[in-house]
Amino acid sequence: MAQNIVKNLLRRKEFSIPFCPTIRNTSRGNPALKQLVRSTVSFHHVLQKYSNSTSKRTLEQNRLYSKNRFYSVNAAQKTDQDYINEHKITIIGEDVPKPYRDIDVSGFPDYIKSFLKEQGFTSPTVIQSQAWPIALKGDNFVGIAQTGTGKTLAYLLPAVVHIKEAQARRGRGPRVLVLAPTRELARQIEEVAKEFQKSLNIRCLCIYGGVSRSRQADELQYGVDILIATPGRLNDFIDSKVTNLSRCGYVVLDEADRMLDMGFEPQIRKALEGVPYERQILMFSATWPKEVQHLAKDYLGKFVQVNVGSTDLTANHNITQHIHVVQQHEKMDKLKEIMHDISGQGCGKILVFTNTKRFVDSLTLTLRRNKWSAVGIHGDKSQMQRDNIINKFRSGGTNILVATDVAARGLDVDGITHVINFDFPNTTEDYIHRIGRTGRSQNKGVSHTILSDEDGRQAKSLIAVLKEANQEIPQELELLARDHDNTKNIDRRRNPKGNQKGYNFRRNNNNYRSSNKRWQSYDRNDYY
Numbered sequence: 001m002a003q004n005i006v007k008n009l010l011r012r013k014e015f016s017i018p019f020c021p022t023i024r025n026t027s028r029g030n031p032a033l034k035q036l037v038r039s040t041v042s043f044h045h046v047l048q049k050y051s052n053s054t055s056k057r058t059l060e061q062n063r064l065y066s067k068n069r070f071y072s073v074n075a076a077q078k079t080d081q082d083y084i085n086e087h088k089i090t091i092i093g094e095d096v097p098k099p100y101r102d103i104d105v106s107g108f109p110d111y112i113k114s115f116l117k118e119q120g121f122t123s124p125t126v127i128q129s130q131a132w133p134i135a136l137k138g139d140n141f142v143g144i145a146q147t148g149t150g151k152t153l154a155y156l157l158p159a160v161v162h163i164k165e166a167q168a169r170r171g172r173g174p175r176v177l178v179l180a181p182t183r184e185l186a187r188q189i190e191e192v193a194k195e196f197q198k199s200l201n202i203r204c205l206c207i208y209g210g211v212s213r214s215r216q217a218d219e220l221q222y223g224v225d226i227l228i229a230t231p232g233r234l235n236d237f238i239d240s241k242v243t244n245l246s247r248c249g250y251v252v253l254d255e256a257d258r259m260l261d262m263g264f265e266p267q268i269r270k271a272l273e274g275v276p277y278e279r280q281i282l283m284f285s286a287t288w289p290k291e292v293q294h295l296a297k298d299y300l301g302k303f304v305q306v307n308v309g310s311t312d313l314t315a316n317h318n319i320t321q322h323i324h325v326v327q328q329h330e331k332m333d334k335l336k337e338i339m340h341d342i343s344g345q346g347c348g349k350i351l352v353f354t355n356t357k358r359f360v361d362s363l364t365l366t367l368r369r370n371k372w373s374a375v376g377i378h379g380d381k382s383q384m385q386r387d388n389i390i391n392k393f394r395s396g397g398t399n400i401l402v403a404t405d406v407a408a409r410g411l412d413v414d415g416i417t418h419v420i421n422f423d424f425p426n427t428t429e430d431y432i433h434r435i436g437r438t439g440r441s442q443n444k445g446v447s448h449t450i451l452s453d454e455d456g457r458q459a460k461s462l463i464a465v466l467k468e469a470n471q472e473i474p475q476e477l478e479l480l481a482r483d484h485d486n487t488k489n490i491d492r493r494r495n496p497k498g499n500q501k502g503y504n505f506r507r508n509n510n511n512y513r514s515s516n517k518r519w520q521s522y523d524r525n526d527y528y
Contacts, residue, residue, distance in 0.1 A: 335352075349417060
């Protein structure tokens, strides 16, 4: 036991040098202690030799790995301050490379430049120009930008370079993983990735729930380079040993704020535990809430953060926002009035949002009865139904889509000129993403939002969004916010200490769904 204690002490650097001579001096005349000293000193030399060789081997591995991660020789240049000021970019990090403003003089390999020219690609968006050199440099990256700014290509092009240029150990798992919150967004990413599959011989696969598991499992076992997945289905295949992430050196978390908002944080963390420590992680989000900040801090370590615009709640300035405050029973009449006005303008496609699945079906039927060709989509429809409905809407077979928040993110359909919020969403973040389905790629768009007295709690934050976007604020909305604040103040005076008993009941009730207030007012299964 004493020998083990000495060995453990010798492992510590601060004891290893002075401790051994001291024992030698005090062991004279004691044969047992001399034997202990011989064994411990011998062990010390072996340990020191092993430690030195391990350190050299670790440094060599890190050196080789770093060499493989730095794909572009032209990436590490000074930051372009004029470009940053022009586009209101905020950069947090060290040694940030210069943005790619021109593809021809960028650090991309020739096959990427040729691919972009074949696709008719002209110039990068702001988030693309700044994300590409950082990703090619090998740094972990956080990108905060509005929807519709080209984030998909911002992470897929470096992913292709990672596959083509970096070495990887043998195995059947993917080399690139892209996590997305919804099936619709995952399918949209797959469509972009398939272009690389055709041109650059890269195998891509998209896995998600709601469809046959066996076919996806067969394709996974055959082997893929880029795996696009929703968190739940990915963990299902990992748990059943169909695949693993031991080869995955490049990970993307797309719409990270949405994934956390939907309660996917445990699944995300579980999946990331299976990714090698020597990996590169890119996180893209439209907002920067504390939950996303904690996830980035836990798994990205040192990273470069790029904010395009403000990290506060901001709407696309290309969208003209109209707010209508009515009584609850007047909402349907207001919707018909808006629809008639839009129809008279010869509009394009219209996206109508409601909060519940049941009302999607009801409103779709109502619109059809009023001679408007409408289709509806929500989480209870099968994946085949959802694909058919979206394809019909995308191709122009119908120009009105009624949806829950399954279409709030990841639905990239050209020609959406108007977004109507029949029901105001549960959070202002969702409002921004809903109206962000229009006004994409520098196009103009229009949104109409119908509010009633029941939406007073969101009025104040909505006013802040409107002010930031230089939109007109109706007097009725200001009155709604003021009335809600007055009601809260009256309730606070009546019950200054709050309902402590009720609070304890909620905290201790095991059946209570979540401590997050945004989920407390409704059953999540009724939404989406």
